[in-house]
Structure formats: C-alpha cells, structure tokens
Amino acid sequence: MKISELSPDLNRSSGDPLSSQISDLESLVVSAETHSSSSSASPNSISTLAASLRRQLTLLAPLAPFPDPLQLHLWKLSFRLWNACIDLSNSGDRQSTSLAELRQCTTDMLLVAGIPSNVPSATVKAASFLHRTGLIWHELRRLDRAAKCFEKATDLVDASSGNEEETRMLLDLNLARSQTAWDDSDKTLAIALLNRSKPLLSKSACADAYKSCAEQFLAYGKHMLSKTESSTSPNASDLLSEALDICEKGISATGKYSKNSELEALKSRCLRFLSAERLHHEDFEGALKCVRVMRSSWKQDESEHPSVGYVAMKGWLGIGNVQEGEKELMGLVKNKEAAESVVVAAAEEYLKQAGAEAAPAVMVALAGRCRVGGAAAAVRVVRRVLEGGGGGGGKGRAKAAAELAADERIVGLFNGDESKRERGAMHALLWNCGAEHFRLQNLEISAELFERSMLYLSREEESRSRRANCFRVLTLCYLANSQLDRAREFINEADKLEPSITCAFLKFKIHLRMKEEEEAIKQLQSMLTYTDFHPEFLSISTHESLQNKSTRVAISSLSILLSLYSPGKSMPLSEVSVVRSLTTLLLQEPNTEFEILKQAKLVQSRMIEIGVESFFGKGASGAREINWFAGNCWNFGLKAGREMKHELCKGFFELAAEFYGAAGNLGDGISDANQAMVCKCLILSVGAMLSLEEKKKDYLLDLDVKKGVEMLEQAGKLLSSISADESIKAGFHFLHTYNSYQLLNKSPTNMQRQQTQLIKNYASTKACTPHHLLQLGLTASLDLRPNLEAAEFAFRSSLTSLLSLHPPDYQSIGIILRKLASISSHSDDLAYEVYKQAYQIIIGLRMGEYPAEEGKWLAMSAWNRSNLAVRLRQGEVARKWMKLGLDLARQVSGMEKYVVSMEECLKKFEMVCDGERDGDESGTNHQLVLV
Numbered sequence: 044m045k046i047s048e049l050s051p052d053l054n055r056s057s058g059d060p061l062s063s064q065i066s067d068l069e070s071l072v073v074s075a076e077t078h079s080s081s082s083s084a085s086p087n088s089i090s091t092l093a094a095s096l097r098r099q100l101t102l103l104a105p106l107a108p109f110p111d112p113l114q115l116h117l118w119k120l121s122f123r124l125w126n127a128c129i130d131l132s133n134s135g136d137r138q139s140t141s142l143a144e145l146r147q148c149t150t151d152m153l154l155v156a157g158i159p160s161n162v163p164s165a166t167v168k169a170a171s172f173l174h175r176t177g178l179i180w181h182e183l184r185r186l187d188r189a190a191k192c193f194e195k196a197t198d199l200v201d202a203s204s205g206n207e208e209e210t211r212m213l214l215d216l217n218l219a220r221s222q223t224a225w226d227d228s229d230k231t232l233a234i235a236l237l238n239r240s241k242p243l244l245s246k247s248a249c250a251d252a253y254k255s256c257a258e259q260f261l262a263y264g265k266h267m268l269s270k271t272e273s274s275t276s277p278n279a280s281d282l283l284s285e286a287l288d289i290c291e292k293g294i295s296a297t298g299k300y301s302k303n304s305e306l307e308a309l310k311s312r313c314l315r316f317l318s319a320e321r322l323h324h325e326d327f328e329g330a331l332k333c334v335r336v337m338r339s340s341w342k343q344d345e346s347e348h349p350s351v352g353y354v355a356m357k358g359w360l361g362i363g364n365v366q367e368g369e370k371e372l373m374g375l376v377k378n379k380e381a382a383e384s385v386v387v388a389a390a391e392e393y394l395k396q397a398g399a400e401a402a403p404a405v406m407v408a409l410a411g412r413c414r415v416g417g418a419a420a421a422v423r424v425v426r427r428v429l430e431g432g433g434g435g436g437g438k439g440r441a442k443a444a445a446e447l448a449a450d451e452r453i454v455g456l457f458n459g460d461e462s463k464r465e466r467g468a469m470h471a472l473l474w475n476c477g478a479e480h481f482r483l484q485n486l487e488i489s490a491e492l493f494e495r496s497m498l499y500l501s502r503e504e505e506s507r508s509r510r511a512n513c514f515r516v517l518t519l520c521y522l523a524n525s526q527l528d529r530a531r532e533f534i535n536e537a538d539k540l541e542p543s544i545t546c547a548f549l550k551f552k553i554h555l556r557m558k559e560e561e562e563a564i565k566q567l568q569s570m571l572t573y574t575d576f577h578p579e580f581l582s583i584s585t586h587e588s589l590q591n592k593s594t595r596v597a598i599s600s601l602s603i604l605l606s607l608y609s610p611g612k613s614m615p616l617s618e619v620s621v622v623r624s625l626t627t628l629l630l631q632e633p634n635t636e637f638e639i640l641k642q643a644k645l646v647q648s649r650m651i652e653i654g655v656e657s658f659f660g661k662g663a664s665g666a667r668e669i670n671w672f673a674g675n676c677w678n679f680g681l682k683a684g685r686e687m688k689h690e691l692c693k694g695f696f697e698l699a700a701e702f703y704g705a706a707g708n709l710g711d712g713i714s715d716a717n718q719a720m721v722c723k724c725l726i727l728s729v730g731a732m733l734s735l736e737e738k739k740k741d742y743l744l745d746l747d748v749k750k751g752v753e754m755l756e757q758a759g760k761l762l763s764s765i766s767a768d769e770s771i772k773a774g775f776h777f778l779h780t781y782n783s784y785q786l787l788n789k790s791p792t793n794m795q796r797q798q799t800q801l802i803k804n805y806a807s808t809k810a811c812t813p814h815h816l817l818q819l820g821l822t823a824s825l826d827l828r829p830n831l832e833a834a835e836f837a838f839r840s841s842l843t844s845l846l847s848l849h850p851p852d853y854q855s856i857g858i859i860l861r862k863l864a865s866i867s868s869h870s871d872d873l874a875y876e877v878y879k880q881a882y883q884i885i886i887g888l889r890m891g892e893y894p895a896e897e898g899k900w901l902a903m904s905a906w907n908r909s910n911l912a913v914r915l916r917q918g919e920v921a922r923k924w925m926k927l928g929l930d931l932a933r934q935v936s937g938m939e940k941y942v943v944s945m946e947e948c949l950k951k952f953e954m955v956c957d958g959e960r961d962g963d964e965s966g967t968n969h970q971l972v973l974v
Contacts, residue, residue, distance in 0.1 A: 060106075061103075061106055061113075064099060064102055064103050064106070065103075065113070065116065065117075067099055068096070068099050068100075068103065068117075068120060068152075069120060071092065071095055071096050071099060072120045072123050072124050072127070074092060075092055075096075075123075075124055075127040075128075075131075075145065076123065076126075076127045078092065078127070078131060079126075079127040079128075079130035079131045079134070080130070086139055086140075086141045086142075087141075089131065089139070089141040089142055089144075089145055090141040090144065092145065093141060093144035093145045093147075093148055094144075096124075096145070096148040096152075097144075097148060097151070100148065100151050100152060100155050103155055104155050107155060107156075107157060108157055109156060109157065111159060111160070111161065113156075114156045114157055114159045115159055115161075115162070117152055117153075117155070117156035118153065118156055118159060118162065120152060121149050121150075121152040121153050121156070121172075124145070124148065124149045124152065125146070125149045125172065127145075128142060128145050128146045128149060131145070140183060140185075143176070143179050143180060143183055143185075143188075146175075146176045146179060147176055147180075147188070147192075149172060149176070150169070150172045150173050150176050150192065150195075153169045153172060154169070154195065158199075164208060166199045166200060166201070166209070167200070167206075167208050167209055167212050169196075169199050170196040170197075170199045170200050170212050170216065171196075171212065173192045173193070173195050173196035173199070174192070174193065174196050174212070174215060174216055174219060176192050177189040177190070177191075177192030177193045177196070177219060177223070178219060180192060181219070181222070181223055181226070184226075186223050186226055186227045187227075189219075189223045190220065190223050190224070190227070193216050193219050193220040193223065194220070196212075196216050197213065197216050197217075197220070200212050200213045200216065207246070210243055210246045211249065211252065213243060214240050214243045214244070214252055214255075214256070215255075217236050217237070217239055217240040217243070218236075218237070218240060218255055218256065218259055220236050221233045221234075221236035221237045221240070221259060222259070224236060225263065230263075230277060231277075233263070234263070234277055234282075237256065237259055237260060237263075237285075240256050241256065241289070244256060244289070244292070244293070244296075245296065249297075250293055250297045250305065250306055252293075253289055253290065253292065253293025253296070253297070253306060254293065254305055254306055254309060256289050257286045257287075257289040257290045257293065257306070257309055257313070258286075258309065260282050260283070260285045260286035260289060261282075261283065261286040261309070261312065261313055261316065263277070263282045264279050264280075264282035264283035264285075264286060264313075264316060264317075264320070265279075265316055267279035267282060268283075268316060268319065268320050268323065279320050280317070280320050280321075280324075283313055283316050283317040283320055284317065286309075286313045287310060287313040287314065287317060290306050290307075290309050290310035290313055291310065293306045294306050294307065294310070307340070310340075311337055311340070311348070314333045314336055314337045315333075315337065315348060315350055315351065315354070317333050318330045318331075318333035318334055318337075318351075318354045318358075319350070319354060321333060322354055322357055322358060322361070325361060327357075327358045327359075327361030327362045328358075328362065330354055330355075330357070330358040330361075331355065331358040331359070331362075333354075334351055334354055334355045334358065337351055338351070347378060347380075348380070349375060349378055349380055349381035349382065349385045349386075350385070352371050352372075352374050352375035352378060352381070352389070353371075353375060353385060353388070353389050353392075355371045356368045356371035356372050356375065356389055356392070356393060357392060359371060360392070360393065360396040360397075365396065365397050368393060368396065368397070369393065369397070372389055372390065372393045372405070372408075373408060375389050376390075376408050386420070387419075387420040387423045387424065388423075390405050390408075390420070390423075390424055390427070391423060391424065391426075391427035393405065394424065394427045394428055395427060405424060417456040418456045418457045418462040418465035418466065418469070419465050419468075421447075421453050421456050421457075421465070421469065422465055422468045422469050422472060424447070425444050425447055425448060425469065425472060425473075426472055428440055428443050428444045428447065429441065429444050429472070429476050437480070437483075437485075438480075438485060438488055441476055441480060441485075441488050441491075441492060442488055442491070444473070444476065444492070445473070445488070445491045445492050445495045448469065448473055448495040448496075448498065448499075449495050449498065454498055454499075457469065457499060466499045466500075466501075467499075469496075469499045470496045470497075470499040470500055470509075473492050473493075473495050473496035473499070474492075474493065474496045474513075476492050477489045477490075477491075477492030477493040477496065477516075478516075480492065481516075481519075481520065484523075486520050486523050486524040487524065489520050490517055490520035490521060490524070493513055493516050493517050493520065494517065496513065497510065497513050500513070507540050507541060508540075508541055510540055511537045511540035511541035511543075511546075512537075514533045514534065514536045514537035514540065515533075515534065515537045515545055515546065515549065517530075517533045518530045518533040518534040518537065518549050518553075519549070521533065522549070522552060522553065522556065525556075527553055527556055527557055530549075530553055531550075531553050534546055534549045534550055534553065537549075538550070542573065543573060543575055544570060544573040544575045544576050544577065544580055547566060547569060547570045547573055547580075548570070548580050548583070548584065550566050551563055551566040551567060551570070551584055551587070552587055554566055555587060555588060555591045555593055555596065556591065558593075560593055560595055560596050563588075563593070563596045564595075564596055564599045567581070567584060567596070567599055567600055567603055568603065570584075571603070577615075578604055578607055578614050578615050579615040581600050581601075581603055581604040581607075582604065582615050582616055584596075584597075584600045585597045585600040585601055585604070585624070588600055594628055594631050594632060595632070597628055598625060598628050598629060598632070601621055601624055601625040601628065602625065604616075604621055605618070605621050605622065605625065605645075608621075610653065617660065618649065618658065619646070619658055619659050619660065619668050620668075622642055622645065622646055622672075623668065623671060623672070625642055626639055626642050626643070626672075626675065629642070636679065636683065636688070636691050637691065639675075639679060640679075640691060640694045640695060640698075643672060643675075643676055643694075643695070643698045644694075644698065646658070646672055646702075647698055647701050647702075650669075650701075650705060655669065655705050655708040655709060656708070656709065659709065661709070662709070665709045666706060666709045669702055669705060669706045669709065670702075670703075670706060672698075672702050673699050673702035673703045673706065673720070676695045676696070676698045676699035676702060676724075677695070677696070677699045677720065677724065679691070679695045680692050680695035680696040680699060680724070680727060680728075680731075683695060683731075684727070684731065687734075687738075689731045689732075689734040689735035689738055690731075690735055692727070692728075692731035692734075693728050693731035693732045693735060696724045696725075696727045696728035696731060697724070697725075697728040697754075699720070699724040700720075700721045700724035700725045700728065700754075703717045703720040703721045703724065704717070704721045715765060718761050718764065718765050719761075719765040721757075721758075721761060722758045722761040722762055722765055722775060723775055725754045725755065725757055725758040725761075726755070726758050726775050726778045726779050726782060727778070728754060729751045729754050729755055729758075729782045729786070730778060730781075730782050732747065732751055733751075733782060733785050733786075742789070743789055748786055748789045748790070751782070751786050752783075752786055755779060755782055755783050755786065758779055759779060759783075762775070762776055762779060773810040773811075773812055773815070776805070776808065776810035776811075777805070777810070777811075777812070777815040777818070777819075780801060780802070780804075780805040780815075780819065781818070781819060781822065783801055784798050784801055784802070784819065784822060784823070784833075785822075787801065788826060788828055795828075795830045795832065795833065798823065798830050798833050799830060799832050799833040799836060801833075802816075802819050802823070802833050802836060802837050803836060805819070806836075806837075806840045811844075812844070813840075813841040813842075813843075813844035813845045813848070813852070813855065814841070814852075814855060816837045816838075816840050816841035816844065817837070817838070817841045817855055817858065817859060819833075819837045820833075820834045820835075820836075820837030820838040820841060820859070820862060821834075821862065823837060824838075824862055824865075824866055831866050834862070834866055835863065835866055835867075838859045838862050838863050838866075839863065841855070841859055842856060842859045842860070842863070845859070846884070853888075853892060853893045853894055853897075854894050854897075856884065856893075857893065857894040857896075857897025857898070857901075858897065860877065860880070860881045860884075860897065860901060861897060861900055861901070863877045864877045864878060864881075864901070864904060871908075871920065874908065875923070875924075875927070878901060878905045878927055878931070879927065881901050881931070882927065882930055882931055882934070885898060885901075885931065885934045885935070886934055888934070890936045891936050893934075893935070895935060895936055895937055898931065898934065898935030898936075898938075899932075899935055899937065899938055901931050901935075902928050902929075902931035902932035902934075902935055902938060902941070903928065903932075903941075904928075905924055905927045905928035905931055906924065906925060906928025906929070906932070906945060907928075908924045908928075909921040909922070909923075909924035909925045909928070912924060913952070918956045921952065922949075922952065922953070922956070925945070925948070925949050925952060926949070928945065929942065929945045929946065929949060932945055
C-alpha cells in the first residue's frame, strides 16, 4: 500500500484542537504547492511560509503520539511538501536558505509524526530526508545545521539490524558527517567517523560503498599533502594508506563485479598520491616502490599517467641515479598524454640535479616534443639552467644558457608571430642575466649573453630601439674589457640604428682610450648636434678625460660647456664652478697664462653683467669662490712679474683688484685685508703698465695714463685707511709715490712742480724711508725729463735721514753725495757746499768705513773741478778745490799715491800762482784721472 492511498479518519468534532491544527498545517502545505506552481514565488514569501510551518509544528508536537491514520496523513503532507520544495528548487535558486528552511520543515514534520509501523522502511525514508536536507545545509556552509540533520538521521537507523538498505544509509550518513566535521576543522571527529564506516563496508559488499569511503580518505590525504607543515595531524601518509587499503579490500570483496575497474583506477590514484607524499618526505625508495606497484598492475594497452614518470624521475634523482632519472625524463617526453607544462617542469627538475651540462640534450628533446609551446618550454629550461645547480657556478650556468640560446634548433622554435611573447621573454631572460654578470664585472660572459639575446630580437622597425640598446651595452662590455676595436664596431652600428647622445659619448670614450685626442675633441663638439643632448654629458666627459689623464680634452670639454651658459638656462653645474675647474686644469698645462687671464676677464664681465651674488653665490660659499679667483690672479700677477711678463702682470693685478673689491658685496662690506689687497693690486698693476712701456720703448696712450692715475688715486685713498704691517705698508706707499711720479712725467704739460710736491708729501709721511727717498731722487735725476729740484730735495732728505741712523748707511750716503755733487755742478758754490759736507761726514771715520770708491770719486772730482778755474785763471777758486780734493783724498784709504802727487801739484800750482804775480803767465794742467 502506498502512502498516497491511505485515508486517515479525520471525522472528529470541529471543536477538536488537533483537527484544527492538522487543517492549518494542510493549508500551509497547499500554499507551498501553490508557490511551487507559481513563477512569482519570492524568497521572502518562502521564508514566511517556513516560519508559519515551524510555528504550526511547534504547536502540534506536544499532542504526539498520534494514531496511525494521522501519522500517515502527516507523512503524506511531508512528502507533498518535499515535492513542492523540489519544484521550487527546479524553478529557482536551489541554494536559497529560505528553501532549505522549507525542506527542514519537511523533515521536522516526519519526526513530529513519528515512525508508522505499517510503512515499509520508514526509518530509512525519514533518515534519507534528513540526509538530503543535511547535504543542502552543507552546501550552504551551514555546517551546524547539517551536522544536526545527520545526527538525527543516524539516531533513526539501526546499525545492528543487518538490513543492507539501513547499512548503506548509515554508511552514507557517516561519510556526510565526516565531511561536515572535516570542513568544520574537527579533523579528529572526521577521521573517527570514517574509521567507524569501515566495518559497514563488509556488510554492504558494494563496490560503490568501497569507492565512496576510499575517495573520502583520498580527499583528506590530498588535503593534508598540500599542507606545508611537516607536523600536521592527521598524517597524509596514513590517510592515503587507508584509502589504498580500502581499495584493495573492495577489489577483493567484489570479485569480478563490473565496477571494480573504478576501484582499480582509484587504487592507482591512491598510489600516485602516496608516491608523491613519499617524495615530499624525501623517501625516494618509497616513492619508487609505489611507482613499481602501479606499473605492475597496468595492462599493456593502458597509457601511463604522466605524474608517474615525473615521480619516478624525481625518485631516481633523489637517490643519485641521474642516468635512470634521464631515462624517466625521456620516457615522459615521449608520453603523448603528458601535458607540455608537465614535461617542461620535469626537465627543469632534472636540470636542477643534473647540472647545466645536461641542458643541450634536454633542450633538443623538448624542441621535438613541445610543438605547441616549444618556445615557452625553451624559455623555462633556459631559466632553469640559469637558476639551477651544477658545476661551473654562475659563470658555468650562464655559459651553458648562452650556448643553448645560440642553437639554431632552439632559435627556430621562436619563428613566427605566435611566439612573439616568448621571444621577448627569452630576450629579457638573457638580457637580465647579462646585466647581472656585467654588475659582477664578468665582462666576457656578459657580452656573450647580450649577443645571444639579440638572436631573439626581430629586425623590424619596432625592435630598432632595443637592438640599438643592445649594441650600446655590448660597446660598454668591450670597452670595459679593453677590446676597443670591437667596441667601436658595435657603437657605430648602434649609431646607425638610433643616433643618440649616448652613442656620441661612447665614441668619445673610445677615442680617449685610444689616445686620439683630436678626434675626442671633435666628438665633443659633435655632441651639441644631437637632439637629446644635455650639458650633463659634457660634465661627465670632463671626468672621463681626467680619468684618462687627458687634460687637454678636459679643458676643451669645459670650454664647450662654458659657452652654453645663458641667463635663465638650467645647467648641471654653476658657471663659476665650471670656470674655476677650467682654470685649475689650465694651471697644469704650460704656456696657458693668457688663456687663464682670458677666463678671469670672462668672470669679471659676467660678475658685472649679472651681479656678484648671482654669479658667485651668496654667503660664505660665494665669498670662497670670489676669493679663490682673486687669490689666483694675485699669484699669477706675482709670477708674471718675476718672469718680466709685464702685460700679464698688469692684467692679473687689475683683475685681482676687481675681485677683492667685489668681495665686499657678499658680506657686511670690504674687510681691511681685502682693502689692503685692492690697494696693492692697483699699485702693482700701474707699475706693470709702466714697466711694459719701458720694455716696449713706446709711449703710453693718454687713456692708459688717465686710467693709471685713477687707479693710483683709488689706491691712495685706501693707503691711509688700511691697517697692514708697517714694513709692507711702507713699501707700497713708496710704490704708489714712485708710480704717481712716473705718470706725472707722462703728462704733456710740465708737471715738475707736482712731482716735487709729491715727493715732499711722501717725505712727510711715517711710511717714508731714506732708501725710498734715494730711489725717488735717482728717478728724478735720471729720467728723460729730469726734475733736479725734486731730485735734490729727495737726496737731501734721504741724506739727513741716513745720517741719523745708527750706524749710518755710508754706502747710500756716498751715492747721495755723488748725485748731489753732480746735480749741483751748475753752481760752484752749491757744489762746494756738497763737497764740504762730504768732507765733514768723512773726517773722523775709521779707515774703510766710508765706501772707498765713493771717497775716491769725491776726492778726484773735487780736485778735477779746479782744472776749469785754473784755465780761467781763477787762482783762488782753483786753490780752494785743490785743497778740498787733497783733504778728501787724505781721508780715503788707497789714495796714498794720489795724495803725494796732489801735494806736489799743489806746490807747483802755488809757485805758478806766485810767478804770475811776478809776471809769469804760463798755466799748468793738473787734472787727475781716477784709476
């Protein structure tokens, strides 16, 4: 009898509450059926219906137990509700939570109704409802609801009944509960439930039962195998072994049952994963044992699973048998069922152990095997060669990879547009490896890798830039390796493909290395024509030139860089630093003084043009820069002066004065030290200008004279304010006076009065010294336009000062007396006073204290002055000079023989004079010559 055929006796009074609740329950079931036939059923309406059913069942549950007719009626309503859920599931979302709640109401209705005694396999049917509802909850990841369903179902089934249907249901429930526990991270319960299922298998004697249980163990084993932790529990090996054991028992129990082939296949899967697990724990012998078992059970017409060969290869490699590992790899390569990715992965693992020397054979095998992804496989193998172990270290692997990449058969794999991506990957792989070795200074292997990478670049226009880049990098390799001819060959090719400033710079480096300085300078000039030129390259070129000890090229580089500066233009270095560097380099070269002067004048003009701070910088750094140029100009001025290069001397001192003066604009004003330097430079510059005129035997232009006067006027103002060492100050005070005197002498009008006043002013200063006065006197007396008044004043002032010294400088005194005697020769009286003064100075001195030559000159010149008086018959005058000359001669050592002659001559002269008075008019020539 079917449940649908049963008609419960519901003829109860209308006032019976049970009847009313059954009626309401039935109305809700009808409503569910109505929903199932309507396409407009919404999850909210289903949820509302489920909630109503739960409330109704809650009210009905306390009224149990029910009579058999009512039980059957409730079961019928449950089945109707279940079918309505199926219809709703087919028309909508079977994963809906509201629909799962409705199914749950179905199972709850069966449990409230109880198990009818006259329904066949009622408990199995109720357990089946709960089982399927639990599976739905499991799919919705409501594991707690699923577990409750499975537990309720398990309570309904009697494990000891011996009924095969109940046994199978109990087995399914155990597997479902185990899966739910596993997913809920309760792995201990999951394994316990699986172990509880194993005794049920022998009662079932069904291949599907064995298969389901084994698959569950296998799934858990696979999951644990994927874990990286070695201490995970439960153990993957135990789970996989259980799965394998169940498969073997199932095959034995089912005999020739038609489905045992599925168990055989499952057994092979278990063995595969067990071998992988053994391999994971480096039990290579165990892995190989699993492989042997698998292969022994296969039929000849069956193809081997690719993973078996892979595991076998790793097992042989693990125990160190590379030869057997190679056989397994070649067998895997020939296996048509093996995916190319698996073959390539196996090749990678093999090369990792076998070393780079085995790579060519493997690559050739892959080239024949990987028809579809051969290029990709080649890339992966080359990568493995570069990353893997083997002899030769990094260089050995790189060399093997380069040889592989150059093989024509391998290059052929990359032909065609479909391999464009792999071609780029191979190029990048070789390029990056080459770059790494370049950084490690392994230049030879680096160049080889870069060259091989070019095999994977097309010659089309799109690869033009990358090919040019390769040529440039190869140039660097050969340049670093001193293979300059090869480097030149590659950079010329790069320049043809893509002219750039980098190519020009590398050509420049090659010229430098080959000592071709003229060509290097031409290359520097050609850099300016490149569209991507940047001044930074000239700065780098300077460093390269200095590194190659080519100062001349470095000077040219800086000169070109300096010509590029303009207002507002961004440059890599400040203009002043470039000029300073250029000047420093010029210092190292001979005969560059005029070029250094030219650069200094450029600095001066730029300083005036854009301002001191804008050119030199602000604060202390700017002060250092301008003082550097000032100091160098001062030093070069001194050097040029010593070498009698007056034009250079004049220019450098004039510029030094400008720089020292401008330094005050960078601080609180010009310092005393800078004022002193400005003063010195101005005076020395004018002095050099005067010396240059004398050297050229030419007259100064009026403009130069005017400029010199202005410079000296400026220096004169500074002289009174500077606080320098008195000896230094005195020297420059004299030079100022001396140069001023010389410039006054250049005036077209008579400036002798001003010259005299100039010397008088100088003599009144504290800086005046007798020796400087002597020099001024000599200048005034010996000039082309002598100023005797100024000379006499200078000589007499100097003589006075010298006589006051302790001890007096008789050498200078002698010179002054001679000069005074010379310039006073036009007046006999003045001259006699000079000689008389000289006699007064000499008398009483120790013999030899007064300069003998000067004393002899005074004595002889005084004696000889009497000659003219004798001729003019001025006897008294002649006698006066003769006696003075004799007196002087008596005071000078070395004139003893002259004294005797002079005394005799004086006697004769007096006799002559007496004779003249007696009427004898004959004269006597008594002039002496100083020998």
